[in-house]
Amino acid sequence: MDHLNRHKVSPYLLTRSLLPENQETPIQFINNDTIVNKLFFRRNHFSYPTLSLRNYWLPINGTVSKPIILSMQDILQLPSKTIQVVLECSGNKRSLFEPKVFGEQWEKGAISQGFWRGVPLRNLLELAGIREGAKEIVVEGYDFGERTDQNKEVFTYARSLPITKALHPETIIAYEYNNQPIPFKHGYPLRLIVPQWYAMASIKWIKQISVINSTFSGPFQTIDYVYYPNKESNKDPFPVTTINVNSTIQKPLDMEILNTGKHFIKGVAWTGNGVITKVDISVDGGSNWLNAKIEPPKNFIYGWQSWSYEWTILRKGEYLIMSKATDSYGRRQPAVPLWNKKGYGYNAIDKIKVKVE
Structure with missing residues (x-):
């Protein structure tokens, strides 16, 4: 048996950076439709958060009839669905652009897929009751850090979804990946999964969900994850959303x-x-x-x-x-x-x- 094991070779993630950790899936060696946890690409803006999981609660607040705080037990008892979703970093293949652009020089492996199980976000929002005038749903993660372009100001990773996308029946708050609890590095205990959109929308380590009646203006929505197609200026920007063919x-x-x-x-x-x-x-x-x-x-x-x-x-x-x-x-x-x-x-x-x- 030892003799056989010595000859068994498995692919590894390809490291782009370690602090924060950004690693690619070895996509050229993947021959099935489900990526195992250890080969799922990792994309982080900051260090991994420190979470106390014994008393994890999920608040849903803002423009709602009844702000609520849900325990993991509450969420696990709600009707769930399982969906197979491809998650692709919007920077996937960035290294191929000509002329070159700054940023993590992803090759072709900032993409993975598997089966996510969780509760539709709309079901949680219905428990709190979205009030008239609501425009967007903001989901905030526990990961945070300084941004060099904002005078080293500290931000948590947060983004919003338009109401229609948030209420799509297959936009889910996931707690399992491939029939196991989501691995910590991929967002345990709860991760937003937004099918059809680039993976920056699928926020990990969810801290809270807020319904707002305005347009969210956090830097991961208005500075990052925006297409700037003009080489000379920031004219004509538009948001990164749906995955390209x-x-x-x-x-x-x-x-x-x-x-x-x-x-x-x-x-x-x-x-x-x-x-x-x-x-x-x-x-x-x-x-x-x-x-x-x-x-x-x-x-x-x-x-x-x-x-x-x-x-x-x-x-x-x-x-x-x-x-x-x-x-x-x-x-x-x-x-x-x-x-x-x-x-x-x-x-x-x-x-x-x-x-x-």
């Missing part, structure tokens, strides 16, 4: 050396609205496009779609392989991404190079 080639690896013969090109595709309907592959740098085979869709519409293409290579040389996904709203990956100052939402056609010897 996207795909990633997992196999072969970029710059891999292959033999002639039969190879499978494999990958995943995903989108924020609708479902993936088509993935096209090119093995000649975009001159010709071929239909990849899409795995039969699952019942869960918020996950990624696995795809593959059987490629027979007869000639030696260098090949540029590309993947381009299309969703049910007709959105497709562009040749060039929308460049923006903070490097969000990269979704250009994916590319890798291989050499055949």
